[in-house]
Amino acid sequence: MSVGMSLLAILDEAPTYGLRLKQEFEARTGGVWPLNVGQVYTTLDRLERDGLIRPVAGEAEGQKAYEVTATGRGTLEEWFQRPAKMDPPPRDELVLKLVMAIRHPDVDASDVIQAERKGAVELLRDFTMLKRDPPAETDLGWLLLVESLIFQLEARVRWLDACEARLDRSSAHLRTEAMPTPARSEETIPTEVLP
Amino acid sequence: MSVGMSLLAILDEAPTYGLRLKQEFEARTGGVWPLNVGQVYTTLDRLERDGLIRPVAGEAEGQKAYEVTATGRGTLEEWFQRPAKMDPPPRDELVLKLVMAIRHPDVDASDVIQAERKGAVELLRDFTMLKRDPPAETDLGWLLLVESLIFQLEARVRWLDACEARLDRSSAHLRTEAMPTPARSEETIPTEVLP
C-alpha cells in the first residue's frame, strides 16, 4: 500500500485535502509517478475506513481536509522503521518471461534477452539524460528517485548479460562450430553512474 | 499480467489442467514464487474470457484441460518479442518511503536507510546462500531467477549507500563538528557475484 502510506506521510506533516495531496505527491516524485485524482479519494476513503486518518475542517468551502490519527501515526512510524520484507519476493514479469522462454521449444531465449536488453538500455539512456539535464526544479527526492531507476535498470541489463552467458554455456555442448558473436558486444554499460 | 502470460506459455507447450499448471509454474520457479491454486482457476477463466485459451477434453475425468487459441499464440508471441516498457515506471515502495522520509520533519532518513539496508543485506545473504547451496533439483530457470533477485538486491543496497552519501553531502553545511562514522562501514557488498 505504497500510495496510501505516502499520502499518510504527507498528511502527517500537515493536514490537507485531496487535490493538494495529488499535487504534493507528484511534486515530490517530480512527475515521474503521476497519480490519478480518483485514486487519491479512494485511497483516502480506505485510510479513513482503517482509522488511520480523520476528516477535519478544510481552509475553504468544498475542501475536505484530513488529519492523521494516533493509530495512523503508529502505522506510519512502523512503515518507516520496518524494512520492506519480501516473503515471497515480488514476481518480476521479465524474470517470468525469461524462465518461460528458456523452456519453450518455439521461442529463442536469446532473442527475448536481446529485445529486453535493447528496451532496458533505451530506458537507461533516457533516465541518465534526464538526470544529467533535470527539468526545472531539481529536488533531492527527485534525484534519488531517478537514481533508483537507473540502478535498477543497470542491474537488469547486467542480469540479462549474465543470462546470455549462462545460455551460451548451457548450449555450448550442442554446437560444433563457432557461433556468430553477439551484436551488442561493443556496447558497454558503465558500472558506476555516480561520480 | 505476468501470471496469466506464464500460464499461457506453459499451455502453449502442451495443454493441461489447473492443478498441473500450478505445479509446473512452481517447478520452474523452484518454489520461490508459490502460486495459489485459486488464482490459477480465476486466471484461466480470464484467459478464456479474453479468447486466449479454450477448454479441451482432459485425460481423465474431473480434469478440465485448456489449449491455446490462435489469438492466444499471437498474444504470447508479442509478449516474448516486446520488451516490458515502463511508462510510467512502476512505483517502488522503498523509493517512496525514502522520498517521504527526507521531507518529513519527525523522521530521520538515515535511520530509514539503515533499517532498509539491513533488511536488504539479510535477504542478499539468504539468496546468496540459497544459490551456493541449491535445494534438490538445480534448474537453469531457477538459477536465473535467484540471480535476478541477487542483482536487484545488490542494486538496492548500492542505491541506499548512494542515498546516504547524498544525504551526508546535503546536510554537510548544517554541521560544524564531525559526525559519528556510520555503523556499517566495515561491511562490504561484493560488486560482482558471478564468477
Next chain:
DNA sequence: ACAGCCATGTAACTTGTTACATGATTTT
C-alpha cells in the same frame, strides 16, 4: 453567459490474493 479551473466523488474494471466449499478418488 460561457469556458475553464478547482475540488470531490463514483462506477467500473484489472490483477493479485486468500479462504472456503465441493465432490471424487485413493489410501489406511
Next chain:
DNA sequence: AAAATCATGTAACAAGTTACATGGCTGT
C-alpha cells in the same frame, strides 16, 4: 469408515487505475 489427496471452483477483498459526473467559483 475415516483420512488424505486430487481437482475444481466461488466469494470476497485489496490495490491500482481509468472514465465519467457533479457542483462551485472565476475570468472574459
